[in-house]
Amino acid sequence: MGKLFTIIFLLISFMTQAQVRIKVVNSKTQTPLENVRVRADNGQNQVSNFSGIIAFSGSEVQTFTFFKSGFEAFSASLGVGEHVVELVEKSLNxxxxxxxxxxxxxxxxxxxxxxxxxxxxxxxxxxxxxxxxxxxxxxxxxxxxxxxxxxxxxxxxxxxxxxxxxxxxxxxxxxxxxxxxxxxxxxxxxxxxxxxxxxxxxxxxxxxxxxxxxxxINLYSQANPIGGRVTADFMVGDFGMSRYKLGISQQVGNGGFEASYVSQKADGYREHSAMDRQVFQLGGFFSVTDKQEIRTQLLISDLNYQIPGALNADQLAEDPTQARPGSVKQNSSISQQSVFASIGHLYRFSPKIKNSTTLYMNTNDFENPFILDYKKELGFGFGGRTKFTYDGKLAGKDLRIIAGGEYQTSLTDAQNFGNVNGAADTVRFADKLRATQGFFFQQAEWNLTEDFMLTFALSENFSSMEIDRQIDASGGATGLQTRKFDPIVVPRFALNYQFNDFSGVYGSISSGFSPPTIDEVRTNEGSLNLDLEAEKGINYEVGYRMGKGKLNLDLTAFYFILDQTITTYTNPQGVVLFRNVGSTDQKGIEAAIDYAFIRNEVTFIRDLKIGTSFTGNYFTFKDYQKGDNDFSGNALTGVPETTLVTRLDLRTKPGIYLNFTHQYVSELPLNDANTVYQDAYNLVNLRFGWAKSFAGKWELEAFAGVDNLLNESYSLGNDLNPFGGRYYQPAPTQNWYGGVKVAFLY
Missing domain, CATH: 2.170.130.10 (TonB-dependent receptor, plug domain)
Structure with missing residues (x-):
C-alpha cells in the first residue's frame, strides 16, 4: 500500500511539474493582461485570467502565439516551467x-x-x-x-x-x-x-x-496570418448607404491565406450620385524555406458610380443637391471592372544579400458616358519590380546598398462615341494606345557614425506613349503617333542626424519629373496635344522628429520649385484641356503633434489622446503669362493656404470609445486669376462605440457616428478654371451611420 501511495504521489508531482505556466504582462507598465488569447501549436486555446496567468499541460517545448486587441501578436517557444511574456502595445510613438x-x-x-x-x-x-x-x-x-x-x-x-x-x-x-x-x-x-x-x-x-x-503612397493589406479568424461587418447610413464585409484569415504551416468580399452601395447626397462597388481579395503567404518567401495577391473589383457634375453659383444657391443639367439625361457615369493579380518572391542569398521581385498583370474594362460623349476602353497591362539589398561595411561603417528596376506597359483599345440619351452613338474617333515606363534605381545609405547617416540615390527613367488612330470621323489624320520623353536622371541626397534615441533632424535635396498622361495628351474632343512637356521640379527640405513617452512631434519645412507646370482649363464645349504655364514657387510648413494624457490598462480610462496637425501652403505662380493676363504671383489654384486638424481619442475599460475630429480648411482659389474662391469651412466628424472580447474567441463591436456634424456647406473637390462658372461639387450635409463588427478566432 505504501508503494502505491508513493507511485500516486510521484505521478501527481510529475503532472504538476509537467506544465507550462505563463504570466502575460504589458511590456511598458508590467501590469498583468487579462483576456489574452493564447494558442499552442498542438491546437489548444486558452485565455489568461485577471492576473494574466495561463497554464498548459505537457512536457515538450511548444510554440505559443499570443493575441490581444491593441497589442502586437507575439510567438514564443516555451518549455516546462514558469515564464513571463511581455506584449507590446500597438504604439504610434x-x-x-x-x-x-x-x-x-x-x-x-x-x-x-x-x-x-x-x-x-x-x-x-x-x-x-x-x-x-x-x-x-x-x-x-x-x-x-x-x-x-x-x-x-x-x-x-x-x-x-x-x-x-x-x-x-x-x-x-x-x-x-x-x-x-x-x-x-x-x-x-x-x-x-x-x-x-x-x-x-x-x-x-x-x-x-x-x-x-x-x-x-505605399498601401499594405497583407499580414502574415496567425491562427484562424472569421469576420463579418455590416453598416448602414444616410443617403442610402450600406456596406457589408465577409472575411477569413487562416494560418497554414508557416504561411497562410486571407480572403474578403465587400459590397458597398449608396444613393448619394446629390441627384445622380449613386455608387455600387463589389471587391473580392485573396492573398497568400508561403514560407518555402528559411531563405524563400512567396506572396500572391488577387483583386477583382466591379465599380459603378454616377457623376452629378459641377454647378455654378446660381445653381448651388438654388439647390445644391441637383445634378448639372444634362447629367441625368446623358447618364453621366463610370462603369469599371478590373482584375489585378501579382506574385512576389523574396530570396535571401546570405545574411547580407537578398532579392525581392514582384510581377503583376491587370485587365480593365472601362465605360464612361458623359454629357459630351461616350467613352469605352478595354485595356491590359503587366509589369514588375525587382530590388537587391546588400548590408555590409565601408571603411568599417554600416553600408546598405539597394539597386533594382521597374518596368510597366499597357495596351488599350479606346473608342469615343457620340452620346444620345445615355447610349453610345456613332463613333467619333478610335485609337490603340500603348504606354510604357521604366527606370533603374540605386541607393546607398552609409552610417558615417552611429548617429549620422548619409543617403545618396538616383534613378534613370524612360517613358513613351503611342497613339495609333484607327478612326477619325471628322476627317482628321489617322495612323501612328508617338511621344518618347528623353531619358532623365533623377537624384536624391539626404542627411539624418540622431540627437538621441528619441529625436533627430534630417535634410534632403531631391528632384523629380512627371510626364503628361495619355488622358492629358488625348482629350475627349479628339485632339492630340503631343507637344505637352513633362513637369520638372526640385525640392529642398528639412525636418525634426521627436517621440518620447507620451509626446510626439514632427516638423517639416520645404521649398519646391516646379517648371513647365501643367494646369487645366475648359473650352466652351466643356472639354478639359491642359497646358504648360511656366513655373510655380511652393513654400510650405507641416507640423504634427500629439500627446497621450492617459495610457494605462488598469484605470477606467485606458487611453486619452489629443493630436493636432497643421499645413501651411504658401504656393504661388512664379512665371505665368496667359494671353494678355499675367498671373505671376497669384496663389496656386485649388490649394488652401491653411489646414488645421484636431483629434481627440478616448477608450475606457468597459470598451466604450469616442473619436472626435475637427478640420479647418481656409479659403482656396478656384481659378488662376484668383477672382473666385471657395469659402473657408469647418468639418466635424464624430464616432463612438463599444468593443469587447469574450472568452478569447469572440470580438464584438457596435458603433455609430456622424459626418459633417455642423452641417457645413462646402465642396470637397471643386472644378478648377471651368467654363461657365461651374466650380462647385457640393459635399454631403450632416449624415449619420452605424454598424456592427463580429469576429470569431479559432
Whole structure:
C-alpha cells in the first residue's frame, strides 16, 4: 500500500511539474493582461485570467502565439516551467515606428524624408467607407471626393493638373505598382478593407519610385496570418448607404491565406450620385524555406458610380443637391471592372544579400458616358519590380546598398462615341494606345557614425506613349503617333542626424519629373496635344522628429520649385484641356503633434489622446503669362493656404470609445486669376462605440457616428478654371451611420 501511495504521489508531482505556466504582462507598465488569447501549436486555446496567468499541460517545448486587441501578436517557444511574456502595445510613438519607405526598412527616426503613416487606427476613427477622412488628418495631404468614389489626391498641391482621377502621385499596393504606366491611378477600385496601413512620402521621390513630383503612397493589406479568424461587418447610413464585409484569415504551416468580399452601395447626397462597388481579395503567404518567401495577391473589383457634375453659383444657391443639367439625361457615369493579380518572391542569398521581385498583370474594362460623349476602353497591362539589398561595411561603417528596376506597359483599345440619351452613338474617333515606363534605381545609405547617416540615390527613367488612330470621323489624320520623353536622371541626397534615441533632424535635396498622361495628351474632343512637356521640379527640405513617452512631434519645412507646370482649363464645349504655364514657387510648413494624457490598462480610462496637425501652403505662380493676363504671383489654384486638424481619442475599460475630429480648411482659389474662391469651412466628424472580447474567441463591436456634424456647406473637390462658372461639387450635409463588427478566432 505504501508503494502505491508513493507511485500516486510521484505521478501527481510529475503532472504538476509537467506544465507550462505563463504570466502575460504589458511590456511598458508590467501590469498583468487579462483576456489574452493564447494558442499552442498542438491546437489548444486558452485565455489568461485577471492576473494574466495561463497554464498548459505537457512536457515538450511548444510554440505559443499570443493575441490581444491593441497589442502586437507575439510567438514564443516555451518549455516546462514558469515564464513571463511581455506584449507590446500597438504604439504610434515616433521613436518606435518602423516604415519601409525608400525600400529601406528602418525606424521612422532614421528616415530622411517627410513621411506620414496612416494606420488601421486612423481608418477606424471614421465611417470606413473611403480613405478620405483618415488621410486628411495628416499634414500636407488632401484627398478630395468630387462624387461618391471619385477621388482626387493632392500632396503638397499636386492636384493642380488632375481635374478628375489620381495623377502625379505614384501608388504601390503590397509593393506592386498600382499606378498605370500612363501615370493614372484607379484608387477607387480598392475598398478600405484592402488597406491596413499606408505610408505617404511627400514630395519628389523619383530616386526610388520613378516619375512623379507629388509623392508616393505605399498601401499594405497583407499580414502574415496567425491562427484562424472569421469576420463579418455590416453598416448602414444616410443617403442610402450600406456596406457589408465577409472575411477569413487562416494560418497554414508557416504561411497562410486571407480572403474578403465587400459590397458597398449608396444613393448619394446629390441627384445622380449613386455608387455600387463589389471587391473580392485573396492573398497568400508561403514560407518555402528559411531563405524563400512567396506572396500572391488577387483583386477583382466591379465599380459603378454616377457623376452629378459641377454647378455654378446660381445653381448651388438654388439647390445644391441637383445634378448639372444634362447629367441625368446623358447618364453621366463610370462603369469599371478590373482584375489585378501579382506574385512576389523574396530570396535571401546570405545574411547580407537578398532579392525581392514582384510581377503583376491587370485587365480593365472601362465605360464612361458623359454629357459630351461616350467613352469605352478595354485595356491590359503587366509589369514588375525587382530590388537587391546588400548590408555590409565601408571603411568599417554600416553600408546598405539597394539597386533594382521597374518596368510597366499597357495596351488599350479606346473608342469615343457620340452620346444620345445615355447610349453610345456613332463613333467619333478610335485609337490603340500603348504606354510604357521604366527606370533603374540605386541607393546607398552609409552610417558615417552611429548617429549620422548619409543617403545618396538616383534613378534613370524612360517613358513613351503611342497613339495609333484607327478612326477619325471628322476627317482628321489617322495612323501612328508617338511621344518618347528623353531619358532623365533623377537624384536624391539626404542627411539624418540622431540627437538621441528619441529625436533627430534630417535634410534632403531631391528632384523629380512627371510626364503628361495619355488622358492629358488625348482629350475627349479628339485632339492630340503631343507637344505637352513633362513637369520638372526640385525640392529642398528639412525636418525634426521627436517621440518620447507620451509626446510626439514632427516638423517639416520645404521649398519646391516646379517648371513647365501643367494646369487645366475648359473650352466652351466643356472639354478639359491642359497646358504648360511656366513655373510655380511652393513654400510650405507641416507640423504634427500629439500627446497621450492617459495610457494605462488598469484605470477606467485606458487611453486619452489629443493630436493636432497643421499645413501651411504658401504656393504661388512664379512665371505665368496667359494671353494678355499675367498671373505671376497669384496663389496656386485649388490649394488652401491653411489646414488645421484636431483629434481627440478616448477608450475606457468597459470598451466604450469616442473619436472626435475637427478640420479647418481656409479659403482656396478656384481659378488662376484668383477672382473666385471657395469659402473657408469647418468639418466635424464624430464616432463612438463599444468593443469587447469574450472568452478569447469572440470580438464584438457596435458603433455609430456622424459626418459633417455642423452641417457645413462646402465642396470637397471643386472644378478648377471651368467654363461657365461651374466650380462647385457640393459635399454631403450632416449624415449619420452605424454598424456592427463580429469576429470569431479559432
Amino acid at each position: 515616433l521613436s518606435e515606428i518602423t516604415v519601409t519607405a525608400f525600400e529601406s526598412e528602418r525606424p521612422l527616426m532614421e528616415q530622411s524624408a517627410a513621411i506620414a503613416l496612416v494606420s488601421e487606427q486612423d481608418f477606424n476613427r471614421f465611417n470606413e467607407t473611403s480613405i478620405v477622412n483618415s488621410f486628411n488628418t495628416k499634414p500636407g495631404i488632401r484627398i478630395e471626393e468630387r462624387a461618391t468614389a471619385s477621388y482626387r489626391i493632392s500632396i503638397r498641391g499636386s492636384s493642380l493638373r488632375a481635374p478628375f482621377g489620381v495623377r502625379n502621385v505614384k501608388v504601390y499596393w503590397n509593393e506592386v505598382p498600382f499606378t498605370s504606366p500612363d501615370g493614372t491611378t484607379a484608387l477607387n477600385l480598392l475598398d478600405l478593407s484592402n488597406i491596413r496601413t499606408a505610408e505617404v512620402i511627400k514630395g519628389p521621390s523619383g530616386s526610388i519610385y520613378g516619375a512623379g513630383n507629388g509623392g508616393v
